[in-house]
Amino acid sequence: MENQLLIYNTLSRKKEVFKSIIPGHVGMYVCGPTVYGHAHLGHSRPAITFDLVYRYLMHLGYKVRYVRNITDVGHLVADADEGEDKIGQKARVEKLEPMEVVQTYTNSYRRNMKQLNVLPPSIEPTATGHIIEQIELAKKLLEKGYAYESKGSVYFDVEKYSNNFEYGKLSGRKIEDLQANTRTLERQDEKRSSLDFAIWKKAQPEHIMRWPSPWGEGFPGWHTECIAMSTKYLGEQFDIHGGGMDLMFPHHEAEVAQSCATLGHDSVNYWMHNNMITINGQKMGKSLGNFIILDDFFEGNHPLLERAYSPMAIRFFILQAHYRSTVDFSNEALQAAEKGFERLMKAVALLDEIHASETTTLDVDALEAECYAAMNDDFNSPVVIANLFDGVRMINSLNDGKARIDEPGLAKLKKVFNDFVFDILGLRNDEKEASGSDEVLVKVVDLLLNTRMEAKAAKNWALSDKIRDELAKLGFEVKDKKDGFEWVLKK
RNA sequence: GGUACCUUGGCCGAGUGGCUAGGCAGCGGUCUGCAAAACCGCGUACGGCGGUUCGAAUCCGCCAGGUACCUCCA
Numbered sequence: 001m002e003n004q005l006l007i008y009n010t011l012s013r014k015k016e017v018f019k020s021i022i023p024g025h026v027g028m029y030v031c032g033p034t035v036y037g038h039a040h041l042g043h044s045r046p047a048i049t050f051d052l053v054y055r056y057l058m059h060l061g062y063k064v065r066y067v068r069n070i071t072d073v074g075h076l077v078a079d080a081d082e083g084e085d086k087i088g089q090k091a092r093v094e095k096l097e098p099m100e101v102v103q104t105y106t107n108s109y110r111r112n113m114k115q116l117n118v119l120p121p122s123i124e125p126t127a128t129g130h131i132i133e134q135i136e137l138a139k140k141l142l143e144k145g146y147a148y149e150s151k152g153s154v155y156f157d158v159e160k161y162s163n164n165f166e167y168g169k170l171s172g173r174k175i176e177d178l179q180a181n182t183r184t185l186e187r188q189d190e191k192r193s194s195l196d197f198a199i200w201k202k203a204q205p206e207h208i209m210r211w212p213s214p215w216g217e218g219f220p221g222w223h224t225e226c227i228a229m230s231t232k233y234l235g236e237q238f239d240i241h242g243g244g245m246d247l248m249f250p251h252h253e254a255e256v257a258q259s260c261a262t263l264g265h266d267s268v269n270y271w272m273h274n275n276m277i278t279i280n281g282q283k284m285g286k287s288l289g290n291f292i293i294l295d296d297f298f299e300g301n302h303p304l305l306e307r308a309y310s311p312m313a314i315r316f317f318i319l320q321a322h323y324r325s326t327v328d329f330s331n332e333a334l335q336a337a338e339k340g341f342e343r344l345m346k347a348v349a350l351l352d353e354i355h356a357s358e359t360t361t362l363d364v365d366a367l368e369a370e371c372y373a374a375m376n377d378d379f380n381s382p383v384v385i386a387n388l389f390d391g392v393r394m395i396n397s398l399n400d401g402k403a404r405i406d407e408p409g410l411a412k413l414k415k416v417f418n419d420f421v422f423d424i425l426g427l428r429n430d431e432k433e434a435s436g437s438d439e440v441l442v443k444v445v446d447l448l449l450n451t452r453m454e455a456k457a458a459k460n461w462a463l464s465d466k467i468r469d470e471l472a473k474l475g476f477e478v479k480d481k482k483d484g485f486e487w488v489l490k491k
Numbered sequence: 492g493g494u495a496c497c498u499u500g501g502c503c504g505a506g507u508g509g510c511u512a513g514g515c516a517g518c519g520g521u522c523u524g525c526a527a528a529a530c531c532g533c534g535u536a537c538g539g540c541g542g543u544u545c546g547a548a549u550c551c552g553c554c555a556g557g558u559a560c561c562u563c564c565a
Contacts, residue, residue, distance in 0.1 A: 034564075046565045086563070171560075177493055178561075222563090244565035249494095275496095276565070281557070285564050320514070321504060326497080326558075333503045336515035343514085346528090374505095382505050386513035396529055400522095461524060468526080479528050486528085 005060070007240075008324060008378045010248065010271040011170055015378055018270065020239050026057050026064045027238035029230040029268075031247055032124070034071040035105035036086045039112045040291035041314070041329060042277050042284040048315055048426075049274040049323040049379075050242045051118040055424050056375055067233050068121040069226060070109075072102040073128050073209050073219055088208040098209050102128070112294045115311040117428045123233050127225040131211045134220040134228045137262065138199045138213075146261040150190045152202030152216040156257065158195040165260045167195075170271060171249035197254050199224055223254035230267065231259075241268040245275055246283075274323045279304075281328065292329075306331040312430050313338035319381040319425055340389075345429050347392040348421060350399050351414055357404040362394050364405070364412045371420050384420060391417060445476065449485045 006015040020026045030050045033043055050068070057064050073087060091098040113120070127134075138154045141147035146161050147154050158167055162175045178195055198221030203210035210217045230238065236259075243252060252271065259267035276283045284291045292302045300308030317337035321327035367387060374383035391413065397403035405413065421427050448467055455463040468478050471487070479486045 031565075040565090042565050044565085049565095172495065173561080174494085180493075245496095246560070246564065249560055250562090274565075276559075278558080283559070283564090287562090287564055291564095317503090325504080328503075330503080332515080336503060338515095340514045380505080382514095383512075386505070389513055393530080400529060402530065456524080459524070465525075472527095477527075480523070480526080481528095 005376045006378050007270050007272065009269075010273050011266075011268075013172075016270070018239075020062065021237060021269065024061070024063060026062045026240065027234035028054065028057075028064060028066045028240040028242065029226065029234055029238065030066070030068045030121070030241070031226060031243035031251070032068040032070050033105075033109050034086065035102050035109060036090045037105060037286065038293040038295060039109045040284065040286070040293045041279075041297065042291060043109070044112075044116055044294060044314060045277050045318060045323075045327075046242065046244050046274050047113055047118045048116060048318050050272075051426055052319070052323070052379055052381060052424070053240070053242070053272070054119060054121075055426055056379060059419065059424050065123070065234065066121040067123045067125065067230065069229055070102075070106055070124060070126045071225065072099075072106070072126050073225075091208060099128075102126075108295075115294070115298065116315050117311070117426050119426070125229045125233065127220065127229075128209075130225060130229050130232070131220060133232055134224045135200070135211075135213050137224055137228045137258065138220075140262045141199060141258065144261055146257075147199055148192065149215055150192075152218060153190055153198060154200040154215060154221070155191050155196040156199055156254065156261075157192065158197070158257070159193050161257055161261055165257065167257055168249075168253060170256050171253050173249060173253070197250060198222055223251055223258065226251075227255045227258045227267070230255075236263050237265070237267055237269070239268075240270045240272060242272040242274070245273040246285075248273055275326045277318075277329055278326050279329045284329065304331075306335075309334050309338065310430060312428055313341055316341040316344075316385075316427060319427075320385055322378075322380055322382055324378075341427070344385075344388060344392060344421065344427075347395040348417055348429065350395050351417060354395065354398045354405070354410060356407040356410045358406065359404055360406040360409045361403045362398075362405050362409060362413075364394075364409045364416065367391055367394070368412065368416045371416060375424065381425060384425065388417070388420060445471070445487060449478065449487060453485065 005018040007018045008014070009016045028050070030046065033039060050066075054064055054066050087098045087101060091101050096104075110120070138147065141156065142149065142154065145157075147156050158175070161167055167173075167175050168178065175195070179193075200213060200215060200218050201221050202216055202218045207219070209219055211219060230241065241252070241255075256266060256268070259265070278284060279290050279292075282288065282290060292304060294311075294314075296302040296305065297309050297314060298311060300306075313334060317334055318327060320337055320340075367390060370387045370390075371384050374380040374387060377383070394403065394405075394413065398405055448471065452464045452467040455461075455467070471478055475490050477488050477490055
């Protein structure tokens with residue numbers, strides 16, 4: 001293949017030619033959600049980004065094992081007084097079992113992902129389901145001498161590690177800078193250095209989620225679950241690890257350190273990081289309190305939302321930006337995306353009505369090549385979409401009789417649209433089949449419009465306009481054709 | 492404070508040494524009884540100041556503004 005797939009690797013800060021470890025197979029791990037709240041718009045970014053990657057790799061013929069975890073334990077609260085974990089705190093507030101909270105938000109997340117047409121991963125492991133593996137990892141780090149026990153907790157020894165390995169190589173940090181930059185945080189007495197991170201945390205008495213371990217009752221630390229689970233399901237070395245840019249440091253850096261410390265080498269060949277979604281130029285995040293949950297988008301329930309936006313409008317909106325750029329939320333931008341998406345879908349629907357000619361005036365091969373070139377250039381979905389709009393113009397021109405296409409060209413055009421719009425970009429046509437859903441309604445509207453045709457024939461413009469305008473008020477969009485009409489019921 | 496990144500037309504958003512991005516909105520035209528839809532055409536954008544170059548939005552420097560990470564977050 002002339003066009004090779006290029007992937008921007010955070011590790012080298014360059015686009016690299018993608019080569020899987022085992023030909024024909026790809027192992028991919030992506031950091032999933034912490035299930036202590038409903039998914040917000042920000043969560044949709046990595047989900048959609050890596051869904052695109054997953055879909056494209058499969059389209060290229062790879063057999064992909066895609067692992068995306070559910071974080072249901074760990075991750076200390078920012079200003080935690082007693083180092084309690086998020087799930088536990090939320091559970092107490094709502095007087096629920098921690099696992100009940102986990103189940104609620106996991107279900108909610110999966111439902112939202114399905115709405116966004118995000119394919120379920122091959123394996124969706126949970127942190128609580130892999131406590132044993134995490135304890136084993138901690139033991140191994142202790143054996144290797146890169147971790148130490150302190151008051152019932154186990155910490156990773158960053159300084160010792162950096163004697164033999166380069167801590168900070170993923171995020172571009174230098175250990176000297178990090179050390180110089182030390183902020184004295186409270187309760188650091190257990191750690192030898194502020195750079196050290198928890199592998200296992202001792203559970204405080206009031207802590208609800210706890211498991212027995214060689215160091216007493218506790219729970220796994222911040223960064224162990226991903227490395228424990230990725231190793232278990234993808235091996236000691238695998239192809240792609242993805243996640244949000246905000247996880248680069250310290251989370252992913254800590255993963256790199258744990259791999260190198262336990263295995264002596266990196267686990268990940270290509271590190272991919274998606275950028276953030278911003279709102280008023282600022283990152284959308286839970287702690288910033290400026291997030292809007294996906295359910296609110298779908299229902300229009302938020303002061304910042306002028307109205308509801310469909311899951312596909314949001315998916316299209318996100319895909320219209322490259323995954324490594326920030327994408328700024330606004331009603332205006334979302335509405336623009338929605339209109340563009342509708343235009344694309346209309347053209348797709350028209351494709352079935354196009355008839356082939358003997359000759360062709362369109363270069364569909366070039367269109368296809370451009371689409372592949374864009375995807376191969378680090379999954380450049382906005383350029384794919386731009387190319388597809390060129391295709392939209394082709395389709396509309398064909399429909400207007402202003403262009404011609406031959407049989408092979410038409411087949412190719414249909415294939416390009418089917419492959420890129422649906423299989424690769426993962427868009428879905430949610431247009432309510434209002435016209436087909438209620439036969440009586442269809443007949444009544446057709447009756448009215450036929451009456452209008454008669455009025456038009458009699459040049460009774462007052463009546464024909466009245467019928468059209470009244471239907472418009474009810475949400476019907478009427479289009480006159482040369483010898484008839486078309487209508488569609490908008491929401 | 493440290494580190495990295497960003498600043499493109501009314502809005503969103505690609506591009507990254509010379510060649511049309513694209514979408515939305517707007518304007519003009521074709522079509523239409525009038526519309527809608529569609530098609531054709533238009534706006535000549537790259538934060539500021541210098542520099543390198545035959546040529547820079549694209550490379551370098553400085554300045555301004557912004558963001559991210561360093562602390563849970565996608």
